[in-house]
Amino acid sequence: MTGLRVVIVDDEPIARQALRRMLLDFSDIRICGEAGSVDEAERLINDTRADLVFLDIELYGESGFDLVPRLDSKTAVVFVTAFNQYAIRAFEVNALDYLLKPVAKDRLAQSIRRRRKQQKLQPRLTLAQDLSLEDVIFVQNGKRRCWLALKKLCLIKASGDFTVLHATDGISGMVWRSLRQWEKLLPQDQFMRIHRGMIVNVNYINAFESVSGQRLKLYLTGLAEPCIASRRITPQLRKLLL
Template identity: 30%
Template sequence: MHNLNKSTIQCLIVDDEPLARDVIRLYIEKVPVLHLAGECGNAIDAMMFLHNEKVDLIFLDILMPHLTGTDFVKSLRNIPKVIFTTAYKEYALEGFELNVVDYLLKPIRFDRFLRAVSKAFSQKNEELANNIPVVLPPEKKSNSGFIYMKVERKMIKVMFDDIIYIESARDYLKVITQTNTIITRQTLSSFEAMLSDNEFIRIHRSYIVSLKKINSFTHDTVDVGVRELPLGKFYLNSFLKLQH
């Protein structure tokens, strides 16, 4: 059992998609008042986790194998704060009927994540709520126009305007620019957190593209000139919204 610190919020991530867990884990790490108590790939494992551990907040997917997120909430006696995380907005009404704190649509923006967490504890604990940042971290709003990337022992300056797309290759990233390809050891989710939402968009679990470099697209591909990249169904709605 955790020896809970009153100044921290113990969080549990429950989602069957590793990519979705990566994003929430990254966001939790960015907020000092949040602590990741654990993560589970399904609701059954989460149920067992809660038998042994105490958590304050659950980030819960809805559509999961064996037991849905909504049925999981219904099965709990002592329910922690719950924030639903899902790609399907049609489940929003059922979520709010279960008195969950908030309902986040994937792909989840960091500022939206912060608002949901702040909402969860604004009434319960004013001190905790005041320690939750209400704006994006400086690097997210950076107008510097460039980023430094570690390549072997050097820090290489890469201009945002030069980036065509970024590709995930396991623990490495390939950043394809107009002049060369840069390979660095970093996750796609952590790199995405440093990019401007107005200039880049994630189109697939393995790809982020520059909005300026898109030449054409269909409902399953994005042409950035040098390559035709896959457009994942998970990211389709968010991508289409930015094209209007």
């Protein structure tokens, strides 16, 4: 297996040294360098074409979040910080993982395994571009983070500022994206917004029935509860399903 090219970004030399020492125990990790600022990190990561960046969030008046949009979408980011209040925002920018200092060896190993799996699957994890059915999405499920394959996605449901994703294999989780954003990203020939709070994968509609108010009740593969389409979208759904 080709070694992972890794860059460490932290404004504290002692913290960089501690992480470097831990990473040396992994035989397939190749540490390409260290940086203490956003600009320095951007140059180093681009020059080395790093596969994985361990990134501190608070960097002497800068934020590690400022670096993320300046990186290639193929570069995975693991945030390493002493503060847990940034976890939701890290999740929002699709970080591969979020490690709290002092970093535990088993959690570091888990992050590396995730990156190896990610490379094997070759997914595009950024949500800044259109998605294909070969992509996977990183979702939050309680305290766990997991991969959800887009080709198995059957339902997206609005939940405040988040959306909840459900897959036919039972995997579910939250993403900080609106339904409007999902509409722009998902393949339009397969996903349909059936009312203001829900998008379904029409390929997983395995049964339906009429209900009061000239609406349709949809039964989706992998879901126990049916979904109700709005009156406005029901005629379009009938033409598609009949």
